[in-house]
Amino acid sequence: MQNADTTKYIIHSKISADGIIERPDIVGAIFGQTEGLLGSDLDLRDLQKTGRIGRIEVVVNAKGGKTKGTILIPSSLDKVETSILAASLETIDRVGPCSAKIEISHIEDVRATKRHQIIERAKFIFKGMFDENLPESQEIADEVxxxxxxxxxxxxxxxxxxxxxxxxxxxxxxxxxxxxxxxxxxxxxxxxxxxxxxxxxxxxxxxxxxxxxxxxxxxxxxxxxxxxxxxxxxxxxxxxxxxxxxxxxxxxxxxxxxxxxxxxxxxxxxxxxxxxxxxxxxxxxxxxxxxxxxRKERRPSPAADAKRISPAAVKRNAREPRRNKRKQDSREKQPNGNKQSDARKTETPKSKVPVSPENKRFKNHANDLIGTFSARFLDGGDNVVNETAVRDLVSTLKAYEDEVKTVVFDGVVTQRILDIAADKGIERLIGAKVGSVTKRPASVKVLTAASL
Incomplete structure (x- = not known):
């Protein structure tokens, strides 16, 4: 019998027969129909006697009057001889009284399989069986x-x-x-x-x-x-x-x-x-x-703050009343000094731009959205037609098809949102604040909640 340690290849083949056959029938057909086919050097009986061909393994299953199975033949021949032997099996067309067909599925290289097992086992040994490397000084300190x-x-x-x-x-x-x-x-x-x-x-x-x-x-x-x-x-x-x-x-x-x-x-x-x-x-x-x-009680008092003021600052503070007095005297000498002063008092600061009364009607919407990170879509009658999260505002605006005249949201007005609003015919954008906007379409008014 073939010694498993000398096996190089295993021939895998499939058999199908139109009838009921058993293992002895298949083995007998293999030896009988290949005898003398390949000459004395590749005769199966002689190869098995010398141990160059191992025991032929056959597994069959009969169902519905037909038989199917697998055939395994171990070989210690070289690649060429094993290929020739495998091809000879496909010449078998009858097993016992039944017509049959044998087809080679593949030839397994046993040594390649063993190499794969060696690699996997070596990985396990390398990872799990060696002592861990001694930690360096920094690693020791971190561990401590x-x-x-x-x-x-x-x-x-x-x-x-x-x-x-x-x-x-x-x-x-x-x-x-x-x-x-x-x-x-x-x-x-x-x-x-x-x-x-x-x-x-x-x-x-x-x-x-x-x-x-x-x-x-x-x-x-x-x-x-x-x-x-x-x-x-x-x-x-x-x-x-x-x-x-x-x-x-x-x-x-x-x-x-x-x-x-x-x-x-x-x-x-x-x-x-x-x-x-x-x-x-x-x-x-x-x-x-x-x-x-x-916390206000724990803050330093004004007297304590005065102790920390430098001498130079004290001198500047002492000169300040005299400087203010000279400016007041010069204004009094001017004929229209009081009128100019009164005009300046009544002048509206440039930083405070009055808001149109029509925009104040959106103040309630802006107050409702503070801290919610949400957005509201309003139609021409200032009715809420949709609500969404600020993070989804861009995608929702792009996909929205109904009429929207005003968008109020708890977020930053960006150039991207402004461009989409212009494309959609939106008249107002009211956000928490305005971001870096370089191009403002004339058709869209940009407001903030604080300005309403």
Missing amino acids: RQSVRVEEMQYYGKNKIPCGPTVFDSDAIIVVEGRADVLNLLKYGIKNTICVGGTNVPPEVAEFTRKKDTVTAFTDGDRGGELIIKELVQVANIDYIARAPDGKSVEDLVQKEIVRSLRQKVPVEQVIDKYVSNDQPSSADDGRKQRISK
Whole structure:
């Protein structure tokens, strides 16, 4: 019998017969019908006796009076001889009393299969069985810092909310989104942090912020961070708002970016209209007003400010009344001095351009959209015919077919929106502010909500 270790190729073939046949019939037909066909050098019986052809494996299945199956013949011959032997099998046209057909499907190179197994096994050995490389000095330091940060992390309340070790005693705290943000700030020595774990702010955190003098919300620079700020402003006491750069998360920031973001924090009063709707509970407003008054009390008094004024500034301030007096005397000497002064008093500042009364009727729409990031389409009768999100405004405008005369939205009027409005025959665009617009079509009036 053929030794499997010497097998080079395996001939795969299919057989089909118009009748019921079994394995011995097929093996007998292979030996009988190929005998003397290829000469003594390639006689199957002699090749099997010398071990150059292995045991012929046959698997057949009879169904509906017909038989189908597969034939496997191991070979240790070379490629040419194996190909000739495989071609000779296709000359068999009868098996027992039935007509049959044998077709070679493919010849498998056993050595190639073994090579593939060797490669896959070598990959596994290389990845899983070698000892890991010793870390470099920087990696060792980072690993130690990481373990220290995890050990430093504390937990607040019955729900075990992750926080920094100094958040309990510090008068100023930073509220972040998740546990990874707390770890990243601990990495750079910022330990007065506590997380909210997503948009559902825990009541414990909301109550905890009311016990602190200064609370800064520090969130990711994405839509999720904006939603968390909106909720924090409504349920917690927030004094300042800091945001990571657009598209970045707090957990991914390096020290320079963290410091820059915290330095650029803004008082919540400056952006309250963006994050708070008109129906916000009055209790939150009252708590915010109390903290504003506390911060004003902590500001230096005018006397303390005067101590910090330089001597040169004091001299300039002393000369200022005399300079003003000389200007007043010179105006009094002029015959029409008082008239000119009165004219200047009644002159309308150039920066305040009066708004047409017909445009003031859109003020209610603009007020309703503040902080919603939404847009309204109005027809010729100022009726709302459609609403959409600002992020979808361009695509909605392009596809909208009905009459639209005015678009009011809580966003920036851009050149792209302005061009689309001109193409659609829209008469007015009213946004939160006007962006970089270089070309204004005469057919479209551009207004802002603040100017109504």
